[in-house]
Amino acid sequence: MSRFEHQDELNHPREETPEFTQMVEQGVSRRRFLGVGAAFGAVAFFAMAPISRSIAAALAPTASPLLGFKAVPASTADKVIVPEGYQVERLISWGDPLFADAAEFSNQLKNNTAANQQRQFGDNNDGMSFFPIDQQTAILAVNNEYSNYELMFEHQGHKMTAADVQYAQAAHGVSVMTLTKQAQGWRFDKNGRFNRRIDANTPMRISGPAKGHALLQTRADPKGEIALGTFNNCANGMTPWGTYLTCEENFNGYFGSDAQVDISSSFARYGIGTKDAGYSWYKFDPRFDLAQEPNEPHRFGWVVEIDPLDPKATPIKRTALGRFKHENAELVIAEDGHVVVYLGDDERGEHIYRFVSRNTYNPTDQAANRNLLDDGELFVARFNEDGSGEWLSLAHGQNGLTPDNGFQSQAQILIHARLAATQVGATTMDRPEWVAVHPHEPMVFCTLTNNKNRGIETHQAVNGPNPRAENHYGQIVRWLPSAGQHNAKDFQWDLFLMAGNPEVHGGTPYAGSSNITGDNMFNSPDGIGFDQGGRLWIQSDGNYSNQGDFAGQGNNQMLSADPKTGEIRRFLTGPVACEITGLAFTEDHKSLFIGVQHPGEKGAPSSFPMGGAAVPRSSVMVITRTDGGVIGA
Ligand code: FEO
Numbered sequence: 001m002s003r004f005e006h007q008d009e010l011n012h013p014r015e016e017t018p019e020f021t022q023m024v025e026q027g028v029s030r031r032r033f034l035g036v037g038a039a040f041g042a043v044a045f046f047a048m049a050p051i052s053r054s055i056a057a058a059l060a061p062t063a064s065p066l067l068g069f070k071a072v073p074a075s076t077a078d079k080v081i082v083p084e085g086y087q088v089e090r091l092i093s094w095g096d097p098l099f100a101d102a103a104e105f106s107n108q109l110k111n112n113t114a115a116n117q118q119r120q121f122g123d124n125n126d127g128m129s130f131f132p133i134d135q136q137t138a139i140l141a142v143n144n145e146y147s148n149y150e151l152m153f154e155h156q157g158h159k160m161t162a163a164d165v166q167y168a169q170a171a172h173g174v175s176v177m178t179l180t181k182q183a184q185g186w187r188f189d190k191n192g193r194f195n196r197r198i199d200a201n202t203p204m205r206i207s208g209p210a211k212g213h214a215l216l217q218t219r220a221d222p223k224g225e226i227a228l229g230t231f232n233n234c235a236n237g238m239t240p241w242g243t244y245l246t247c248e249e250n251f252n253g254y255f256g257s258d259a260q261v262d263i264s265s266s267f268a269r270y271g272i273g274t275k276d277a278g279y280s281w282y283k284f285d286p287r288f289d290l291a292q293e294p295n296e297p298h299r300f301g302w303v304v305e306i307d308p309l310d311p312k313a314t315p316i317k318r319t320a321l322g323r324f325k326h327e328n329a330e331l332v333i334a335e336d337g338h339v340v341v342y343l344g345d346d347e348r349g350e351h352i353y354r355f356v357s358r359n360t361y362n363p364t365d366q367a368a369n370r371n372l373l374d375d376g377e378l379f380v381a382r383f384n385e386d387g388s389g390e391w392l393s394l395a396h397g398q399n400g401l402t403p404d405n406g407f408q409s410q411a412q413i414l415i416h417a418r419l420a421a422t423q424v425g426a427t428t429m430d431r432p433e434w435v436a437v438h439p440h441e442p443m444v445f446c447t448l449t450n451n452k453n454r455g456i457e458t459h460q461a462v463n464g465p466n467p468r469a470e471n472h473y474g475q476i477v478r479w480l481p482s483a484g485q486h487n488a489k490d491f492q493w494d495l496f497l498m499a500g501n502p503e504v505h506g507g508t509p510y511a512g513s514s515n516i517t518g519d520n521m522f523n524s525p526d527g528i529g530f531d532q533g534g535r536l537w538i539q540s541d542g543n544y545s546n547q548g549d550f551a552g553q554g555n556n557q558m559l560s561a562d563p564k565t566g567e568i569r570r571f572l573t574g575p576v577a578c579e580i581t582g583l584a585f586t587e588d589h590k591s592l593f594i595g596v597q598h599p600g601e602k603g604a605p606s607s608f609p610m611g612g613a614a615v616p617r618s619s620v621m622v623i624t625r626t627d628g629g630v631i632g633a
Pocket residue numbers: 001002126145234235249327346433
């Protein structure tokens with residue numbers, strides 16, 4: 001998330017209702033969890049049960065054969081803690097040189113400049129992907145989501161200048177890094193030929209159905225074909241043809257105006273307003289001023305495809321995947337060769353999407369796959385109360401997406417995908433974050449991180465996969481595509497877990513599902529991903545106060561789960577005030593890269609990773625086993 005993740009609250013200001021237990025009694029305990037047993041075949045472990053403990057009856061209490069490490073306890077320490085027999089090392093941190101001739105980061109903040117940052121690792125690393133080149137060489141492409149002004153500037157963002165904005169813009173985007181395998185493991189190579197910084201000013205092609213649309217045209221780009229930069233790059237994806245997908249999330253917070261601007265309609269739905277959300281870009285860079293460039297916000301909120309092998313390649317914004325606050329882009333090739341991309345839109349009450357390509361993947365001709373993401377059909381998910389679900393097409397002319405209802409073209413539907421999703425009747429979700437597809441079985445998981453407005457906002461009544469009002473803890477929904485086909489129209493769904501606190505809320509749905517215990521509890525699942533062994537890795541981005549509803553949960557963390565038994569074990573704890581986000585395995589699964597984002601945010605006492613009096617800095621860490629074995633096994 002970003003520091004302006006709460007931007008939507010500007011548009012929906014509402015006091016939190018403290019009647020937590022009351023909501024449990026009224027809104028949740030009467031609801032029932034509907035299993036989909038038969039559909040799961042060998043994985044049938046859900047039976048009809050009260051939702052409060054839905055997973056209880058079904059999950060085997062026996063130890064999972066998949067999870068071979070000893071769990072770590074919750075922690076409030078200012079360091080990364082991994083299980084016995086594992087080691088964790090720092091790979092790179094915000095401001096480290098990305099090239100041999102680049103400047104070092106300075107703890108004297110005024111010494112850090114835009115010119116330096118353009119050749120340094122970006123800030124707030126998030127999603128990342130590992131691309132093997134040969135036995136000794138690989139690429140790690142890493143998102144740099146946003147900036148913490150309170151850590152970046154001596155004035156903590158209160159006296160911004162044009163130069164400060166340029167520095168912040170240079171800290172956003174994507175860092176592409178060459179890794180080499182050395183005696184001590186995988187290390188970053190400053191001299192590597194793939195090293196590249198992509199930031200908020202890097203030219204990008206706009207491609208797909210919305211390319212050139214009037215809503216994408218600006219004074220600087222009257223054809224609507226070339227956008228400058230990418231920012232708030234949250235999570236990611238990778239394609240089997242060797243490209244990296246970076247996803248633009250809370251882009252709205254960078255726009256504003258001191259003039260009067262009409263922010264009704266689509267601007268309101270996307271959280272775009274005139275008030276400064278804190279970045280101040282519009283005050284110094286006219287392209288972020290809504291009064292001067294009202295179409296500039298339409299050029300963000302996309303999935304961007306990057307060729308990491310070619311540092312000169314122009315990144316491409318793939319408009320066929322829709323415009324919203326993208327989390328990740330989980331790509332899978334359907335059995336018949338069509339490319340399926342699952343996409344979450346991270347905001348309270350928004351939706352889960354799916355793209356299906358028109359053409360099929362060609363494993364023998366990678367060049368032929370280059371534009372598969374430009375042509376296809378976008379869908380949005382409806383989850384029914386009975387455990388069934390359906391993908392609703394967002395194709396122009398279907399499901400009421402007609403001129404009568406204000407939808408003039410496919411391009412306009414993609415630019416205003418949220419409005420189209422509402423038109424077709426998509427289910428409002430508890431902030432969809434990452435989607436992960438099981439590597440060997442047609443099972444899909446999506447984190448629904450939390451939603452304090454559930455059951456409070458009138459359009460967000462509790463519903464099947466979002467069963468708890470005022471949901472501070474989050475859950476993971478899972479679905480099984482019909483007949484195992486990712487491009488099928490229908491699916492069956494259930495909940496894999498509900499996070500909670502059994503020590504504070506025992507006996508209520510806020511204790512969480514039965515696979516949540518005092519030993520593995522956490523809140524706000526966010527990053528998820530499978531390894532090839534079928535372990536589901538879960539990262540948290542939640543409340544780290546360790547108090548009240550979150551007592552005993554400590555700092556944000558990473559866990560590993562067996563998707564069949566439901567067992568969940570805590571693998572790692574992060575430093576003070578961080579979130580753990582981003583994960584990538586090497587091909588042999590003996591090294592795992594994870595991201596520590598925003599340690600020490602909002603003035604919390606951290607000096608991670610350098611210690612002493614150093615400025616806390618987001619970092620990529622690499623984890624290995626001392627015996628050289630497979631991570632997690
Ligand atoms: Fe950047 Fe939804 O997290």
